[in-house]
Amino acid sequence: MIVQKVNVFIRIIEMTVGGVDMPELDSVMLSRLLTAMTLGFHIIFATLGVGVPLLISGAEWIGIRRKDEHYRLLARRWTRGFVVTVAVGVVTGTCIGLQLSLLWPSFMEVAGQVIGLPLFLETFAFFFEAIFLGIYLYTWDRFKNPYYHWLISVPVVIGSTASAFFISTVNAFMNAPTGFELKNGEIVDIQPLVAMFNPATPTKASHVISTAYMTAAFVLAAITAFLILRKGKSEYYKKALHFTMLTGFVFAIATAIIGDFSGKYLAEYQPEKLAAAEWHFETEKGADLIVGGVLNEDGEVEHELRIPNALSILAHADPNSEVIGLEEFPEDETAPLFIHYLFDVMVGIGMFLVFLSGLYLLFVKWRKGNPYWRPLLWTIVASGPLAILAIEAGWIFSEVGRQPWVLWHMMKTSEGATTSEHVGQMFILFAALYILLGTICTTVLLKMFRKNPAETEFEQMKKR
Amino acid sequence: MEIQLLGITVLWIFLYGYLIVASIDFGAGFFAYYGRITKKDHIINNIISRYLSPVWEVTNVFFVFFFVGLVGFFPSTAYYYGTALLVPGSIGLVLLAIRGSFYAFGNYGAKDSNLYMFLYGATGLLIPASLSTALTISEGGFMVEEGGTVVFLVKELFTSFYSWSVVFLAIVSVLYISSMFLTFYASKAKDLPALELLRKYALFWSPPTILASFLVFMSLKNHNPEHFQNMLDYSYLFMLSLFCFLTAVWLVYRKVRYGTAFLFVMLQFFFAFFGYGVSHLPYILYPYITLDTGFTNETMGIALVIAFIAGLFLLIPSLYLIMKMFLFDAKYVQGDRVK
Numbered sequence A: 001m002i003v004q005k006v007n008v009f010i011r012i013i014e015m016t017v018g019g020v021d022m023p024e025l026d027s028v029m030l031s032r033l034l035t036a037m038t039l040g041f042h043i044i045f046a047t048l049g050v051g052v053p054l055l056i057s058g059a060e061w062i063g064i065r066r067k068d069e070h071y072r073l074l075a076r077r078w079t080r081g082f083v084v085t086v087a088v089g090v091v092t093g094t095c096i097g098l099q100l101s102l103l104w105p106s107f108m109e110v111a112g113q114v115i116g117l118p119l120f121l122e123t124f125a126f127f128f129e130a131i132f133l134g135i136y137l138y139t140w141d142r143f144k145n146p147y148y149h150w151l152i153s154v155p156v157v158i159g160s161t162a163s164a165f166f167i168s169t170v171n172a173f174m175n176a177p178t179g180f181e182l183k184n185g186e187i188v189d190i191q192p193l194v195a196m197f198n199p200a201t202p203t204k205a206s207h208v209i210s211t212a213y214m215t216a217a218f219v220l221a222a223i224t225a226f227l228i229l230r231k232g233k234s235e236y237y238k239k240a241l242h243f244t245m246l247t248g249f250v251f252a253i254a255t256a257i258i259g260d261f262s263g264k265y266l267a268e269y270q271p272e273k274l275a276a277a278e279w280h281f282e283t284e285k286g287a288d289l290i291v292g293g294v295l296n297e298d299g300e301v302e303h304e305l306r307i308p309n310a311l312s313i314l315a316h317a318d319p320n321s322e323v324i325g326l327e328e329f330p331e332d333e334t335a336p337l338f339i340h341y342l343f344d345v346m347v348g349i350g351m352f353l354v355f356l357s358g359l360y361l362l363f364v365k366w367r368k369g370n371p372y373w374r375p376l377l378w379t380i381v382a383s384g385p386l387a388i389l390a391i392e393a394g395w396i397f398s399e400v401g402r403q404p405w406v407l408w409h410m411m412k413t414s415e416g417a418t419t420s421e422h423v424g425q426m427f428i429l430f431a432a433l434y435i436l437l438g439t440i441c442t443t444v445l446l447k448m449f450r451k452n453p454a455e456t457e458f459e460q461m462k463k464r
Numbered sequence B: 001m002e003i004q005l006l007g008i009t010v011l012w013i014f015l016y017g018y019l020i021v022a023s024i025d026f027g028a029g030f031f032a033y034y035g036r037i038t039k040k041d042h043i044i045n046n047i048i049s050r051y052l053s054p055v056w057e058v059t060n061v062f063f064v065f066f067f068v069g070l071v072g073f074f075p076s077t078a079y080y081y082g083t084a085l086l087v088p089g090s091i092g093l094v095l096l097a098i099r100g101s102f103y104a105f106g107n108y109g110a111k112d113s114n115l116y117m118f119l120y121g122a123t124g125l126l127i128p129a130s131l132s133t134a135l136t137i138s139e140g141g142f143m144v145e146e147g148g149t150v151v152f153l154v155k156e157l158f159t160s161f162y163s164w165s166v167v168f169l170a171i172v173s174v175l176y177i178s179s180m181f182l183t184f185y186a187s188k189a190k191d192l193p194a195l196e197l198l199r200k201y202a203l204f205w206s207p208p209t210i211l212a213s214f215l216v217f218m219s220l221k222n223h224n225p226e227h228f229q230n231m232l233d234y235s236y237l238f239m240l241s242l243f244c245f246l247t248a249v250w251l252v253y254r255k256v257r258y259g260t261a262f263l264f265v266m267l268q269f270f271f272a273f274f275g276y277g278v279s280h281l282p283y284i285l286y287p288y289i290t291l292d293t294g295f296t297n298e299t300m301g302i303a304l305v306i307a308f309i310a311g312l313f314l315l316i317p318s319l320y321l322i323m324k325m326f327l328f329d330a331k332y333v334q335g336d337r338v339k
């Protein structure tokens, strides 16, 4: 039994590694790795940067409306931590922004002509966010009417969400390039708005934004749950937990619904990506959804969990519909098959978070339930890191699933990369930078909250 | 005006904006560190942090705006600069990243760390030096296109007198602009000890600034005679710049009207920067990219300009608001309102 499990495990590792075909580390591969590393790091902070302002703004608003100092303190303390994560988001964002030109010069030269508009608009969104964040941070006690201060948080929420929207349209464009014609290698008939609102934009942008709100909620809930486990449940923490878990629940449901639409988008526009993610090899009606499993030497699926007809439902909302299989595509134009696990991780975590926040709310409503039951709290502690894991899995699935294309069916990744010989050294340089930033960011955050616990701050606030 | 020209003007204005706000920020970092090691930090660091804290992210966006806009309006710059500048660009980025994040870590988290202060101060001088290289390269002679790829001639860059004079100019201007601004800010805050010290810095850094400008002029004559000739056609702009410089320094020397003095500093750089820019045209990157060959298509150009104008309606009121709250609000500047 155990031996079998270990074998399955080894097989998964082999496939994951083998799935990439271990290409040599040329400048294309290194550019991909460096892009992936920068984005993988940036996305953690970017996601929090989009999501946390919404929770801060919400908490401050409730605090003012109910004249509840607990909520206002919550907004203040979250803001203080947020500033530190924003800083890392901003600098890593600057890195990825310039790296796109440094590592993918040919891609940017082509794509820039068609999709430059949302990239440009994104910087306006940043500008807007940055200005009002600066004001928000230093005007807590400046206005007589507290709603004025709250009002300043609104442009911060709008700005960060808008930046997520604009950047998602760029990524959507890479998946569904529209709004131009290629004639003899020349780009003609450019329509910037059509390129921006391409078929992938609705699902992509809404999924990115709703997962950001959801992830921020679970990360803050996780911190709160941890503090309750450590220090006991004060009124302040109870309110914080309730607020974050409720927000998390709402956006977890939204995420699952939008995720379902994303599947339908894929089935229609990028069927080979969906097929690779689902290990769906043959075109068939009433297709099953495969969860987990491994591929044996003959390329057959083993040890999987099959959900009858679920893939047809995901793809076309009809249990008997036909889903296109991988067999219909040339082999060198499909993605590595390990993305299947990434999809499973993402969806699995999504379902789990819906369930977890639902259970918490049930325990709150149901008179006999105890929402502060320790195992439940520990699971909430895990939910924050899990949500971030789902974000990473989702992006890698989406990006690797697009391979070998950088612009789907237009430009191969290998054609877009730099020809410089120094990408390897730069990879090491940036790896060192991210390790440094990650470590110091964590220590600073821990120190900040340890030195100034909520309890003492609340006492000080009441005295004022 | 042609759309290309409009595009480059927009970008140049933003680069000018970045030059001013970033110089204040970079120089302030250096002065803060210098204050620390000479034990004068209690005098000036309050002034510095009161101004910088709310605006550092805005400063960064100016930069992002410029390079995203450049690639938007002139996509082929991505190809040339991107291929050639991977290494210097990456080093500049790492410095910028360290600076920005350590500012936030130091200011909001672990106060009073000498290491953070050092990094913040040192990067304040290194970054302008490395960013100014992009302008140096635009003069041509430091990259060649061969065999379908672009090669960056590092050795030429490091042995060129022109390139070093630009680096020198970048560093001293940062210190000059910054100390001029902080002098004004200190006078507004009615913080006399800080004012006295910062005024000294400002006067100290003015002669090197003008010296460096002359050096750049003279060395450009050798490096790119064509550009130098063009500059002579616009010599009135440079005379205006000199006049503004003299006025600014004179005002500070006489200890009057520090606000007006800083306005003249801004004008000084405005005239010099636009004189440099307009004489650089039609080349963006000599001799590979010109306004016409490098420009994105007409449709995208128009879309970007419309986006830009619409964006300004959002930005100008917001920028006005933040300046009103932190620059022109006497109570905030004097520290009666902190936090």
Ligand code: HDD
Residues within 6 Å of the ligand: A175, A200, A203, A204, A205, A207, A208, A211, A214, A215, A255, A256, A257, A258, A259, A260, A262, A263, A266, A346, A347, A349, A350, A351, A387, A388, A390, A391, A392, A393, A394, A395, A396, A397, A398, A401
């Ligand atoms: C907390 C994170 C998270 C969670 C719980 C989910 N997703 Fe997701 N998903 C993302 C985070 C994410 C993402 C990081 O935001 C991606 C990567 C690229 C993108 O556009 O969004 C993504 C992409 C993505 C795609 C690919 C779209 C494309 O490549 O164009 C599909 C089909 C789904 N998701 C479907 C789902 C389903 C059915 C879920 C069920 C609950 C789900 N996701 C939960």
Ligand code: HEM
Residues within 6 Å of the ligand: A031, A032, A033, A035, A036, A039, A040, A041, A043, A104, A107, A167, A168, A170, A171, A174, A391, A392, A395, A396, A399, A400, A402, A403, A405, A406, A413
């Ligand atoms: C939204 C804008 C995004 C753009 C414009 C973008 C652009 C790119 C480009 C140009 C590449 C290299 C070519 C390729 O491999 O496809 C790439 C690869 C990659 N990106 Fe994205 N990306 C975006 C979002 C993200 C995010 C947020 C992540 C975060 C985890 C991510 C993860 C990756 C990974 C893991 C790879 C490597 C995949 C591989 O090459 O095997 N991407 N991306």
Ligand code: HEM
Residues within 6 Å of the ligand: A042, A043, A045, A046, A047, A048, A049, A050, A085, A086, A087, A088, A089, A090, A091, A092, A093, A094, A095, A096, A097, A100, A126, A127, A130, A160, A161, A163, A164, A167, A168, A208, A212, B057, B060, B061, B064
């Ligand atoms: C190729 C992909 C990306 C590029 C080129 C990029 C670029 C940037 C840049 C240049 C900044 C710094 C802006 C400043 O100076 O304020 C930044 C920060 C930010 N990015 Fe990204 N970004 C990418 C992916 C994403 C994604 C996928 C999201 C949203 C989910 C996102 C959301 C943000 C947010 C909200 C900030 C502001 C800082 C913060 O609040 O943490 N970015 N990004």
